[in-house]
Amino acid sequence: MLTLILILLPIAAGIVTLMAGERMARQLALVGSLAALGAAVAVWLQFDPAAGTQFAYKYAWIRSLGINFAGGIDGISLILVLLTTFLTPLIMLSAFRHDYRKPGSFYSLILFMEAALIGVFTATDAFLFYLFFEAALIPVYFLAAVWGGENRLKVTLKFFIYTIFGSLFMLVALVYLYYQTPGTHTSDITAFYNLNLSAGQQGFIFWAFFIAFAIKMPLFPFHTWQPDTYTESPTPATMLLSGIMLKMGVYGLIRLLLPIVPLGMQNWGMLAMILSIIGIIYGSIIAIQQNDMKRLIAYSSFAHVGLMAAGVFSTSLNGLQGALIQMLAHGINVIGLFYISDLIYSRTKTRYLDQLGGISQTSPHLSVYFMILLLGSVALPLTNGFVGEFLLLSGVFEFNGKLAAIAGLTIILGSVYMLRLFQKSMFGPKGKLVEGFHDLTAGERAVLLPLIIMVFWIGIYPNTFLKLTEPAVNQLLQIVTN
Structure with missing residues (x-):
């Protein structure tokens, strides 16, 4: 029942927040998100990695079918549930700095999205997975469309069309798989693992799933919605999109695509790997050229997710373990980087690097926090990003050494655009807009400090999380290779 409680807590908190009015909305939303975090920690403390799926619930939904x-x-589920419930209260706290109109609606949408994300990561029925997968789209659409920038309507419409288009491919694939199950049809995901599909059938399913998940992450060439949406959305929505929502696509590859269509992977995995690596290089090169901080971080996120996907398509233990730990690390780092860009924007009213400079002269604490998150993002040893990138590149090398050499350029290119971001904003002469820039407040440190702790925790003690996922990953690889 704990799994169901994890989903219902944010929904209940969202309803209460929506009804509470403006005065108590923020506090109630934060309490609701902390309650969900407490439930997730309770699951973690009771979880046995070797015992398979636990805390299960099952109720008839459409009994006749x-x-x-x-x-x-x-x-695999637990690592992403922990990420979701850990980041959501921090996103709430980061939003407290702004007076968003209709705060009851704003914060309740964040809670509803949290519930949908947990639902995606814990669903064991394929159609329930699809329901939550689509439900997660609705809150972020309204967050971007109502509280976004000047071009929000155009951008969110593009985002909505892209993601709905991709999800239709997944729905077609799920319906097809449902009718391939013998006897009384079932939509249990594990039943799909045991289907004896031909290479042609698996090829069709592979591309249906790939398109759906590649759009959600996104991967090259399905990424064109991402930079504009990240830039135009209010920062809490951008954090949800980059820190958690894109992980739904990577999770879908691991949970559905790999074990259901192993022959499809054999036939088309190389092409998917190449597209992922193209995204790494393409996203990194464009990030280097950006002048807008938020857009630069958006392209860096695009590059990072390409490496995660490449690790998944390597179908190796290192690749999959690397993808999972990197999802955790990336979520932490990108939330912190977007938050710092929002702090700088709120103080200077600009995100353009050529208008900034010299911030470190008056904000040493901000500079230190910024540098730590940046070093985690560029995979410095003893930070969270190093563990994931090392395992990912190791997995890609097992798949193909030449592709691994190309993918490895992410280390160099990532350092270039991130250090450029830091140098242009923190060092040099003070820009006119930086005059009067003040250091972090206590509330702002409360958001950043937990992220910094996790940067070092994952970097120094990665087995805390790798041991949670390894038995499930090994079990998945047995299904893929048999």
């Missing part, structure tokens, strides 16, 4: 409202948590 064998479709159930069912979920549970294994090691």
Whole structure:
């Protein structure tokens, strides 16, 4: 029942927040998100990595069709549930600096999205997975469309069309798989793992899933919605999109695509790997050229997710473990970087690097926090990004050494655009807009300090999280290779 409680807590908190009015909306939303974090920690403390799926629930949903409202948590699910519940309260706190109109609606949408994301990561029924996958789109659409920038309507419409288009491919694939199950049809995901599909059938399913998940992450060439949406959305929505929502696509590759269509992977995995690596290089080169801080971080996120996907398509233990730990690390780093860009914008009213400079002269604490998050993002040893990138590149090398050499350029290119971001904003002569820039407040440190702790925790003690996922990953690889 704990899994169901994890989903219901944010929904209940969202409803209460929506009804509470403007005065108490922020406090109630924060309490609701902290309650969900507490439930996730309770699951973590009771979780046995070797025991498979735990804390399961199952209720008849559409009984005549064998479709159930069912979920549970294994090691792969748990790492993403912990990420979601850890980041959501910090996103709430980061939003407290702004007086968003209709705060009840604003904060309740964040909570509803949290519930949908947890639902995606814990669903064991394919159609329930699809329901939550689509439900997560609705809150972020309204967050961007109502509280976004000047071009928000155009940008959010593009985002909505892209993601709905991709999801239709997944729905077609799920319906097809449902009718391939023998006897009384079922939509249980594990039943799909045991289907004996031909190479042609698996090729069709592979591309249907790939397009759906590649758009959500996004991967090259399905990425054109991402930079504009990240830039125009209010910063909390951008944090949700980059820190958690893109992980749904990587999770979908791991949970559905790999074990259901192993022959499809054999036939088309190389092409998917090449597209992922193109995205790494392409996104990094464009990030180097950006003048807008928020847009630069958006392209860096695009490059990072390409490496995660490449690790998944390597179908190796190192690649999959690297993808999972990197999802955790990337979520932490990118949330912190977007928050710092928002802090700088709120003080200077600009995000353009050529108008900044010299911030470190009056804000030493901000500079230190910024540098730590940046070093985690560029995979400095003993930071969270190093563990994931090392495992990912190791997995890609097992798949193909030449591709690994190209993918490895992410280390150099990532350092270039991130250090350029830091140098242009923190060092040099003070820009006119930086006059009067003040250091971090206590509330701003409360958001950044937990992120900094996690940067070092994952970097120094990665086994805390790798041991959670390894049994589930090994079990998945047995399905893929058999």
